[in-house]
Amino acid sequence: MVPLLTVEDLSMEFDGNTVLNNINFQLAEGEILGIIGRSGAGKTVLMHLIRGVDTPPTTGKIIYHISTCSKCGYVDLRSKEGSACAKCGGEMVAEDIDLWADENEQKKRSVMVRTAIMFQRTFALYGDDRVIENVLHALSDIKYPSEKAVNRAADLLDEVRLSHRMMHIARDLSGGEKQRVVLARQLAKDPFLLCADEPTGTLDPRIASIVHEMLHNSAVNNNMAMVVSSHFPEVIVDTCNRAMLLEEGEIKAIGEPSRIIDTFMENAHEDSGYKATELGERILTSRDIAKRYLSVDRGMIKAVDGVSFSVAEREIFGIIGTSGAGKTTLSKMIAGIIEPTAGDMNIRIGDECVDMTKPGIEQRGRAKKYIGLLHQEYDLYPHRSILDNLTDSIGLEFPKELAMRKAIITLKMAGFTEEKAKGILNRRPDQLSEGEKHRVALAQVLIKEPRIVILDEPTGTMDPITKIDVKHSIVTAREEIDETFIVVSHDMEFVRDICDRCILMRGGKIVKIGPTAEVLQELSDKERQIMANV
Structure with a gap:
């Protein structure tokens, strides 16, 4: 393997406290090195020194083994030695650069252009711009040809599996999605090294595993070396070629990931394992929501009468009942088409909850554009x-x-x-x-x-084969893009096959909520007959 960098006798002190003590290792081109250790072990300081940010080390060297264009100074991997420069066609010449040597400041900047870093909490996005525009900004920063930029941005979003969010406003993304946009922006630089410092530390385990998978695939697909720290030991084992255990600023072990994790876990007293769950966090919460109408001939009509429920991300949630039960009115309140008379309804957009009972562009208006509604009679x-x-x-x-x-x-x-x-x-x-x-x-x-798709009687009078197609499309969307569905239907067979949970409504109220099979058992004979013949 061709070495990318060598860390020699690296030590770092702050105010007399030793943070790193005599660190020595090599990183090869395209290698993924995982770093694990308790908080304060020195992981972040080491990554910053490798990247060339903050203050120089107290002692020691970080040497990059690269090749440099003899004509334009472009920096590339050592394995490109003797080949033509990707920028100007000049000859690539081997060179070793001591990153923190005072005389190498200009060369240091050239190396940093080809490296990237991701932090745990800093998303560094243009919050009011769309996702694809954020990536386009990154391409503009490196002077990528404008006529090719849109396609390149789309390619990068494909790579991090965010094509289904490319038109979203960045601030309305979830934490995991924001981190994947950050990754796309970093990949836009075409780095030969990415340092990822606890990039998923604030994410739930399932989303964290997705982001780590993106990081791993990006490293492999782009021959990009990566140094990644994580508090999920399983991720280090699954994604890294080697692992390093840091304890109080020293390398206690380095080698095969599973062996390093076993060593780490011998002295660990907290449960670091996790299990991926099918469903995510709550995306919709309704409490005592109601809608009343005043009719000249019927007086006060309680179309929806104080219902409470919640829906999770990636859930397929059913709303069933006979005509007049309140299904359509409830779905229109969820969609923001009509305003509730009373109660609370919140929809999570990104990391914020939006109050659907309040009008305005920062409340219901903000959420409405992220809620899709597909009517039975689609146009x-x-x-x-x-x-x-x-x-x-x-x-x-x-x-x-x-x-x-x-x-x-x-x-x-x-x-x-x-x-x-x-x-x-x-x-x-x-x-x-x-x-x-x-x-x-x-x-x-x-x-x-959309964040939520409401399907109003999606099967209608479809034949069984077409219903299978519809089920397939819903499940595909959930599996591919983590879509959340609310299904309003009288089709009991369809609801049974597709919905994780559902609610049964009568007279504007919820009379049963729970797993679909249990709720369907609550149907009366009359309801079954009516719904079967609608």
Whole structure:
């Protein structure tokens, strides 16, 4: 393996306190080195010194083994020695650079351009800009050719599996999604080394594992070396080539990850294991929500009468009941179409809860754009192509090339294969089957990148084969992009097969909530007959 850097006798003191003591190791090109240790072991200080930020070490060296262009000074990997420079075509010449030597300040900056760092709590995003715009800013910073920038930004978002969030405002993302945007921005620099300092420390274990997978794949796919610290031992074992155990500023062990983790765990007294869960945190919480109407002939109508429930991320949640039970009214309040009369309803957007009972662009108005609603009688523009239905018709403000790419990505989320998605882009809706049209209609909702999708009677009078297509598209969207669904339906078989939990409504109230099988048992014979014949 070709070495990328060598750390020699590195020590660091702050105010007389030794933080790092005689650190020695090598990192190879493309190698993933995991660092584990208790808080205060020196992990962050070591990463900062490797990256070249903050203050120089008290003693020791960090030597980068690189190749430098003889004409333009571009820095690349040592393995590129003798090849043509990627920037100007000049010859790449081998060079060793002592990163912290005073005389190497200019060379240090050249190396830092090809390295990147991610922190635990600092997302460093343009909060009011869209996700793709954040990546475009990063490409602009390195003077990436503007005519190629949009495609490159889309490629990077593909790489971190965030194509389904590219049009979101950055501040409205969850913590895990923000960290993946940060990763995309760092990858835009085309680094040969990424230092990731507890990048998932504030995330729940399931989301943390996704981010670590992104980091691992990025390192492998880009021949990028990585130094990553994590408090999840399993992640070190699963993603790293080697691991290092730091204790009080010293390397206690370095080698095969599982062996290092076993050594660490011998003296660890806290449970660091975790299990991934199917569902995420609460995304919707309703407490005593109500909607009343005043009718001339019927007086006060309690369409929804004080209902309380919650929905988790990635959950497929059902709302069932006969006509007049309050299902549609409740779903419209969730969608922000109508305002509740009383009660509380909050929807989590990013890391913040938005109050759906309050009007305004910072409350209900903010959440509405992240809630998709697919009616039973969905509307596709009959005389326009599928591509136009998905892009121009909803005002997607990006070049045609990106619009086509986004359409294909979204159709795949809705259950189409990539080949099929490409094949239907120029067709009209009447040239598709009912199942295909339903999936296109779902894609028309998903392309707006909602947090929650409300499906109002999604099966209608569909035949069994088409219902299977619809189930497939819903499950695909959940698995591929962590989508959350609320299904309003009278179709008991469909609800049984697709919903994790559901509520049964009668007269505006919830009479049963829980696992779908249990709730369906609560149906009366009359309800079963009515719902079966709707």
